[in-house]
Amino acid sequence: QVQLQESGPGLVKPSETLSLTCTVSGGSVSSGSYYWSWIRQPPGKGLEWIGYIYYSGSTNYNPSLKSRVTISVDTSKNQFSLKLSSVTAADTAVYYCARGPHYYDSSGGWDYWGQGTLVTVSS
Amino acid sequence: QSALTQPASVSGSPGQSITISCTGTSSDVGGYNYVSWYQQHPGKAPKLMIYDVSNRPSGVSNRFSGSKSGNTASLTISGLQAEDEADYYCSSYTSSSLWVFGGGTKLTVL
Numbered sequence: 001q002v003q004l005q006e007s008g009p010g011l012v013k014p015s016e017t018l019s020l021t022c023t024v025s026g027g028s029v030s031s032g033s034y035y036w037s038w039i040r041q042p043p044g045k046g047l048e049w050i051g052y053i054y055y056s057g058s059t060n061y062n063p064s065l066k067s068r069v070t071i072s073v074d075t076s077k078n079q080f081s082l083k084l085s086s087v088t089a090a091d092t093a094v095y096y097c098a099r100g101p102h103y104y105d106s107s108g109g110w111d112y113w114g115q116g117t118l119v120t121v122s123s
Numbered sequence: 124q125s126a127l128t129q130p131a132s133v134s135g136s137p138g139q140s141i142t143i144s145c146t147g148t149s150s151d152v153g154g155y156n157y158v159s160w161y162q163q164h165p166g167k168a169p170k171l172m173i174y175d176v177s178n179r180p181s182g183v184s185n186r187f188s189g190s191k192s193g194n195t196a197s198l199t200i201s202g203l204q205a206e207d208e209a210d211y212y213c214s215s216y217t218s219s220s221l222w223v224f225g226g227g228t229k230l231t232v233l
Contacts, residue, residue: 046126047161047169047212049222060220096168101157106216109159109174116168 002027004097004114012091012121018084022097022114023077030055030075035101037110038071038082040093048093053080054103087121094118127152127213127225134231140201143228145213146194151223153194157216160189160198163227164209172211173198200230208232 008020022036029036035052042048051061053071061069070083084091095117098110128146135141145152145160152158156176161169171180173189176196186201196215200207213225 046227047214047224049214049224062221063219101216107157107175109171109214110161110169111171111174111180113168113170
């Protein structure tokens with residue numbers, strides 16, 4: 001059973017950089033079959049796709065966040081990470097890491113999710 | 124990229140069937156068979172219920188089914204149960220090689 005777990009600070013100051021890590025167990029980020037994604041949800045609002053990474057390091061980002069987002073992967077630790085710079089209160093959200101979609105044809109959706117971590121942007 | 128359009132809320136009585144729509148464009152829902160549906164209970168992570176328009180992951184009840192016609196995808200839940208009360212989100216791949224979600228639909232079981 002694949003499990004994902006987000007970790008990182010729950011409080012970030014405005015203008016600083018939000019940093020989160022997703023640790024994968026029961027599976028490998030290097031499997032080659034999947035992209036590994038970040039998705040967020042502001043309190044009381046809907047889901048927003050942030051972006052994804054392949055184990056090789058290739059990435060794809062939501063254009064609305066692209067100038068501020070960096071997703072990276074550490075295959076030796078079976079982890080992938082999110083950095084979001086110059087944060088504002090609008091970036092306050094529950095941040096989820098998830099497995100998917102499939103690398104070869106972008107099918108399959110996001111089949112395994114972390115429990116999510118609330119990041120609040122406030123001074 | 125605009126969000127997909129879902130009704131804000133739907134409701135039904137136990138045992139009934141309901142359908143949630145997800146409307147996009149020919150650049151997303153209508154152009155690809157990569158529509159997925161997620162169930163989210165309060166305070167929980169989303170759960171994949173349908174992928175690639177109409178496929179159910181292992182372990183998901185066959186009361187959940189998906190379909191697509193033109194630019195609109197649909198999630199149907201038959202034999203409504205109290206445990207189905209949740210928020211539901213659709214998502215689609217787009218022509219820009221990006222992913223977009225619907226705004227979410229709150230399902231109330233009366």
